Amino acid sequence: MDVQNQSFASEFILLGLSDRVELRTPLFFLFLAMYVLTVTGNILTVVAIQSNAHLSSTPMYFFLRCLSLVDVAFTSNIIPTMLLSLHIGHGKAGAISYTGCLIQMYIFLVLGNMDSYVLAAMAIDRYVAICNPLQYTKIMSHRLCLLLLAGSCLVSHLHSLVQTVLLSRLTFCASANMVPHFFCDIQPLLKLSCSDNSINELVGITADFIVIMTPFLCVVISYIHILVTILKIPSTRGKWKAFSTCGSHLTVVTLFYGSVAWVYFRPLSSYAAVKDQVASIVYTVLIPMFNPFIYSLRNTKMQVALKRMVWRRKM
Known part of the structure; x- marks a missing residue:
C-alpha cells in the first residue's frame, strides 16, 4: 500500500467487548465482580x-505466591481499561x-509468559515431590527456585522485547486505528498495519511456538x-485424592494453553475478532x-x- 500521502496513527481506539449499549452495564458488573x-x-x-x-520457605508455596502476584498484575494491566470502556462507552474512553x-x-x-513458566515450575515441583519425595528438599532448593524464577523473567522479557520492537517498525494509518479488541494484543494490531507484516507474522508464530510450547511440554x-x-498407589482413596488434585490442575493448564494456542498459533489471515476475544477472556480473566x-x-x-x-x- 502506498502510504506516502497517509497520516499516521498517534493513538488507537479499543473497541472493547461489545458495541451494543444494552450489554455494557451487565458486562461491566460481571467483569468487575470477576476482577474483585x-x-x-x-x-x-x-x-x-x-x-x-x-509455608513461605516451601518451594511449592514460593511458586504459588509468585503465581498470585503475577496474576494480580496481569489482570490489572487489562481489566481496568476494559471496565472503563464498558462504563463510559467507546470513543475517548x-x-x-x-x-x-x-x-x-x-x-x-x-x-502472560511468566504465568506460563510459573505453572511449568509448579508442575516440576509436584513431579519431584510425588515421584522423588526422598530427594525433594535437596533437588528443589531455594537456589533452584530462584533460578527458575529468574529464567522465566529473562525469557519473558526477551520474547516481549522482540515482539514489541518488531511491531514498532510497522506503519499504522490514522484512517484505520480501530482495534477490535479490549486490549492491545499482537494479532489485532498486525491486522491494522498498512505496511508489510510478513516478517512479524513469521517471527511471531515461531517465537510464540518455542516460548509457549517449552513450558507446556514441561507440564x-x-x-x-x-x-x-499415582497408579502405583495401593490405596483407592489415595489414588482418588491424587487424581482429583491433578485433574483440577490439568483442567486449568489445558484451558490456559488451549486458549493461548487458539489465538497465537494460527495464521493472521484466520484471525476472527469475536472468537479470539472469547479465547482471550479465558486466559486473561478466567x-x-x-x-x-x-x-x-x-x-x-x-x-489453616x-x-x-x-x-x-x-x-
Missing part, C-alpha cells in the same frame, strides 16, 4: 503464605496512545510421570480468577494458615 474476586483471592493467597514462616498501546502489550506479554511430561506414580481457588485456597495447609491469620487479627 481475582484480586481478593490472589492477595489472600500471598498474605496467607507470607504470614506463615513454614477506549482511546490509548501509540506508546501506551506498545507498553500495555509489552507488559501483557511479559506477565505434560511432569504430569505423565505423576499419573504413572484463569487468573480460578488459579487461587484451584491451587491455593482448596489446600488444607492454606486454609488463613484461619490462623484471621484469628491473630481478631486477637
Whole structure:
C-alpha cells in the first residue's frame, strides 16, 4: 500500500467487548465482580503464605505466591481499561496512545509468559515431590527456585522485547486505528498495519511456538510421570485424592494453553475478532480468577494458615 500521502496513527481506539449499549452495564458488573474476586483471592493467597514462616520457605508455596502476584498484575494491566470502556462507552474512553498501546502489550506479554513458566515450575515441583519425595528438599532448593524464577523473567522479557520492537517498525494509518479488541494484543494490531507484516507474522508464530510450547511440554511430561506414580498407589482413596488434585490442575493448564494456542498459533489471515476475544477472556480473566481457588485456597495447609491469620487479627 502506498502510504506516502497517509497520516499516521498517534493513538488507537479499543473497541472493547461489545458495541451494543444494552450489554455494557451487565458486562461491566460481571467483569468487575470477576476482577474483585481475582484480586481478593490472589492477595489472600500471598498474605496467607507470607504470614506463615513454614509455608513461605516451601518451594511449592514460593511458586504459588509468585503465581498470585503475577496474576494480580496481569489482570490489572487489562481489566481496568476494559471496565472503563464498558462504563463510559467507546470513543475517548477506549482511546490509548501509540506508546501506551506498545507498553500495555509489552507488559501483557511479559506477565502472560511468566504465568506460563510459573505453572511449568509448579508442575516440576509436584513431579519431584510425588515421584522423588526422598530427594525433594535437596533437588528443589531455594537456589533452584530462584533460578527458575529468574529464567522465566529473562525469557519473558526477551520474547516481549522482540515482539514489541518488531511491531514498532510497522506503519499504522490514522484512517484505520480501530482495534477490535479490549486490549492491545499482537494479532489485532498486525491486522491494522498498512505496511508489510510478513516478517512479524513469521517471527511471531515461531517465537510464540518455542516460548509457549517449552513450558507446556514441561507440564505434560511432569504430569505423565505423576499419573504413572499415582497408579502405583495401593490405596483407592489415595489414588482418588491424587487424581482429583491433578485433574483440577490439568483442567486449568489445558484451558490456559488451549486458549493461548487458539489465538497465537494460527495464521493472521484466520484471525476472527469475536472468537479470539472469547479465547482471550479465558486466559486473561478466567484463569487468573480460578488459579487461587484451584491451587491455593482448596489446600488444607492454606486454609489453616488463613484461619490462623484471621484469628491473630481478631486477637
